[in-house]
Amino acid sequence: MGPEPVWDAAVVGGGIYGASIAVYLRKRRGVKRVLLVEREPAPMQRASLRNQARIHAGYHYPRSLTTSARSLQNVARFLETHPSALRRDIVSIYAIAAAQSKTNTRQFVRSCREIGAPLKEARPEFAALFEPGQVESVFEVEESVMDLGALSRSVSAALAEAGVELQLQSEVRALTRVSPHGIALDIEGSAGARRVEARHVFNCTYSALGRLAGPATAAGLRHELAELAIVSAPAALSGVALTVMDGPYFSIVPHDEGLHTLSHVRYTPHLSWREDAAISPAARLAAYRGDSRFERMIRAAARFVPVLAQTRQVGSIFEVKTVLQANEVDDGRPILLERSAELPGLYSILGGKIDNVVDVLDRLDAEALS
Numbered sequence: 515m516g517p518e519p520v521w522d523a524a525v526v527g528g529g530i531y532g533a534s535i536a537v538y539l540r541k542r543r544g545v546k547r548v549l550l551v552e553r554e555p556a557p558m559q560r561a562s563l564r565n566q567a568r569i570h571a572g573y574h575y576p577r578s579l580t581t582s583a584r585s586l587q588n589v590a591r592f593l594e595t596h597p598s599a600l601r602r603d604i605v606s607i608y609a610i611a612a613a614q615s616k617t618n619t620r621q622f623v624r625s626c627r628e629i630g631a632p633l634k635e636a637r638p639e640f641a642a643l644f645e646p647g648q649v650e651s652v653f654e655v656e657e658s659v660m661d662l663g664a665l666s667r668s669v670s671a672a673l674a675e676a677g678v679e680l681q682l683q684s685e686v687r688a689l690t691r692v693s694p695h696g697i698a699l700d701i702e703g704s705a706g707a708r709r710v711e712a713r714h715v716f717n718c719t720y721s722a723l724g725r726l727a728g729p730a731t732a733a734g735l736r737h738e739l740a741e742l743a744i745v746s747a748p749a750a751l752s753g754v755a756l757t758v759m760d761g762p763y764f765s766i767v768p769h770d771e772g773l774h775t776l777s778h779v780r781y782t783p784h785l786s787w788r789e790d791a792a793i794s795p796a797a798r799l800a801a802y803r804g805d806s807r808f809e810r811m812i813r814a815a816a817r818f819v820p821v822l823a824q825t826r827q828v829g830s831i832f833e834v835k836t837v838l839q840a841n842e843v844d845d846g847r848p849i850l851l852e853r854s855a856e857l858p859g860l861y862s863i864l865g866g867k868i869d870n871v872v873d874v875l876d877r878l879d880a881e882a883l884s
């Protein structure tokens with residue numbers, strides 16, 4: 515048997531970023547042979563499935579106007595590609611905390627106006643959910659929530675339709691330059707070890723990004739081991755997503771099967787650390803045995819919305835969240851698309867939220883990829 519033919523492109527990581535890039539390369543760029551290598555048994559099993567499912571429409575980042583404005587534009591384009599991922603039955607409420615909020619009502623209203631994000635005073639039945647005196651204002655906003663199962667199915671169908679070759683249950687352990695136009699990928703999989711060669715490699719491994727990217731990219735990453743509590747909320751919150759801004763507060767967002775996810779700025783991150791070659795985020799997550807912080811989250815949340823005291827925990831999702839350190843200050847979530855200086859042909863990509871994948875594909879339009 516001769517050597518395997520060189521792949522035109524290999525994508526490492528089958529979350530929303532890797533899968534969308536693989537489809538983009540086949541469909542928009544006419545790249546012939548595209549291989550997608552994913553560690554899990556199927557695409558879309560890690561952060562792209564295990565998140566809070568909010569399609570950020572610009573309301574969440576009043577201190578980062580660029581992120582806000584771009585969020586709003588991206589939403590429509592993202593939903594054109596994955597229409598089945600939109601849940602149409604959700605009411606979205608944002609409240610501004612009366613004490614300690616980094617944004618006040620005036621600033622919030624102004625930032626929404628500047629980016630054209632629709633906003634109206636909440637209907638009385640929603641405003642009445644809040645403890646008087648704890649919030650300054652309560653708004654109804656147009657922010658959608660995803661059906662993550664439907665998104666995952668839509669992405670898998672797009673991969674099949676585009677003719678992307680999948681290698682699942684396989685981990686890329688190392689990347690090496692083997693010729694002026696080729697990068698070797700050393701892959702450990704259920705079927706054993708394999709070395710393949712590709713002209714371009716897209717590192718879309720999210721929390722594992724720093725392990726395959728160069729040191730400059732790795733140095734900019736920060737990880738959080740995050741807990742989202744899965745809860746059965748009282749009937750008054752059925753189909754309601756509720757967020758208290760802008761500081762150490764909480765949000766509760768509809769999830770599958772009539773349940774919600776609950777997160778709290780103070781309690782959701784159990785650990786956080788800067789990228790460190792000695793710490794594998796996946797291994798740290800697998801080894802983590804911390805207790806759920808649901809009780810603390812719900813006690814804090816019920817001070818704002820008393821009916822939440824009746825919430826029951828069903829479980830928790832623990833997942834690593836990875837962000838660019840540069841964003842810690844303004845809470846922005848721009849994308850990283852970095853061409854490797856050490857390995858020409860290698861791109862490392864990180865997006866802090868799902869619909870920003872639209873930005874990455876726009877940015878890739880400018881890359882020659884020949």
Ligand SMILES: Cc1cc2nc3c(=O)[nH]c(=O)nc-3n(C[C@H](O)[C@H](O)[C@H](O)COP(=O)(O)OP(=O)(O)OC[C@H]3O[C@@H](n4cnc5c(N)ncnc54)[C@H](O)[C@@H]3O)c2cc1C
Binds near residue numbers: 565
């Ligand atoms: C707790 C939490 C809440 C969030 N809430 C929201 C929200 O409400 N709205 C929003 O838009 N975003 C949210 N996000 C962010 C969003 O989930 C991520 O921005 C997005 O999923 C990143 O997509 P990705 O494809 O880069 O990562 P992933 O979906 O994690 O995909 C990376 C893939 O790479 C694979 N992989 C890793 N290393 C290797 C390797 N060496 N070889 C082969 N495969 C490998 C992994 O198995 C994984 O499938 C949240 C994230 C978290 C963790």
